[in-house]
Structure formats: structure tokens, C-alpha cells
Amino acid sequence: MPVLTIAFPVFDPVAFSIGPIAIRWYALAYIGGIVLGWIYARSLLKNERRWGGPAPITLVQLDDFILWVTIGIILGGRTGYVLFYNPIFFIQHPAEIFQLWNGGMSFHGGFLGCVAAVMLFARLNNIPILSLGDITTAVAPIGLFLGRLANFINSELWGRETDSSVPWAMVFPNGGPEPRHPSQLYEAGLEGILLFAVLAVMVRMGALKRPGLILGSFIAIYALARITSEFFREPDPQLGFLWGGLTMGMLLSVxxxxxxxxxxxxxWRRETQHIEKSI
Structure with missing residues (x-):
């Protein structure tokens, strides 16, 4: 082991137990992301200056939407993992599709599930789809940050092999004896902290007044962050590297x-047209 390699701080994936029920850090990451995102979303809706007037979504509607988006994330995330990352295995073992406690969620699938929830809820409640998408994606980096920390705690989705020239390289318990990039932390920084900061600044600068701007920025910036982190992340063993050294995460992000x-x-075009008409 290289001298500068950091020993992985082994964590128990189970945060605590209540009788026979084990509460895992990964589950807490989902719960924490949804709860903190809901609190932040409520604060954004209450601030009329951010919207240039009353928000197009009421607090009651947001509260109702939380269940919808939670279901969309879970169903979409699991479906995406089954279809994008391991379809052959699940065709052979269909019962394991429902065993969420064994892990296996896809961000891209979860995002599509979230999009479906936004579109359906907005139409049923006569809410602007883009504005609901804006408020949803403005808070999404909170959950992404906590989720990547949970990946790190679980010693999963670790990075590619590296050498002692990377002083923060780690040997993961189930990743073999080679030092690896802690790519989960890279993703937590890029997809969580950096993305949240950029969107928060945009919100303060009035981006919510332009429906779709936060949504589009989230999608594009996340994709760029994910592609960047994929250069340091070990691809899923059942897929490996695809065409030209690309990974599934890269292809889905393009x-x-x-x-x-x-x-x-x-x-931007919609805002320009609005200004021209008002003049």
C-alpha cells in the first residue's frame, strides 16, 4: 500500500435499528434529502421577490406534491437501474426487482420519474410545469449530496485505481487492495455542493422569474458534473467501459x-418576448 494512501474509515451501513427493523444510511439520505428539500422549497415559495409576485405554486400544493415526487424518484430510480445497468440479471431474477434494500438505483431513471411526477401533478392541479420543475430542481442537489455521502459510507460506487501521487487515494474494503479515487466525494462536491451553490445564486438573481431556466441549468450542469466525475469512477462491473472508453453514466448524460x-x-427567449410586449 502506498505511503500516502488513506485508510478507508469503515462505517456501519446501518445507522440504527428499531427492534428487527434496520435503518440504513442510504434510506436516511433519501429521507433527509426530501425533507430538507421540502423545507427549502417552502422558503422559496414564500419569497415573492424571487418570483416577481406571488409564486405560481401554493404551499399546500407543494406539500401534496412531495408524495408524488417521492414515488417518482423511487420507481424511476429502480426502473432505470433495472433497464440501464443490469437488465439481463433482472430478467433471470425478476423477484429481485422489488428488493430495494439490496441497493441499485439510477439517477437518470429517478430523474425521469421525477419529470413524470412533475408533469402529471402540474396538469392535474393547473400549475405551470416549468415553474414546478424549477422549484423541484432548485432543491434537488441537497438529496444528491446526501446520496453520494451514503454511497461513500456504504463503500460502494468507488473510483478508479490510482497511485500514490493522489494523496487522498483510498483502499475500499470491497474494492480490492488497490488505492482508488474517492469518487463518491467528488460527486458529492460537484453534483451536490457546486450545483446547489450555482442554482442558489441564480435564484437570488431572479432566475425563477424565467420559467425553465433553473430546470434547464440543473439538467445541463448536472450532466457536465456527472461526465466529469465518471472519469474517476469505476464503471459498474456488469457493464464495464463501453464504446471508446465511455461509461453508461456518460452516455445517459449527453x-x-x-x-x-x-x-x-x-x-431566455420567453423573457425577451415578455419584455418586448411590455414595452
């Missing part, structure tokens, strides 16, 4: 850059 850019351009 369409997000395009979609995000389109939404950003539409948001």
Missing part, C-alpha cells in the same frame, strides 16, 4: 446537456 441547453434558450 442527452441531458442538449435538453438543458434547449430549456435555457427557451427560457
Amino acid at each position: 442527452p441531458m446537456i442538449i435538453a438543458g441547453a434547449i430549456l435555457i434558450m427557451m427560457a
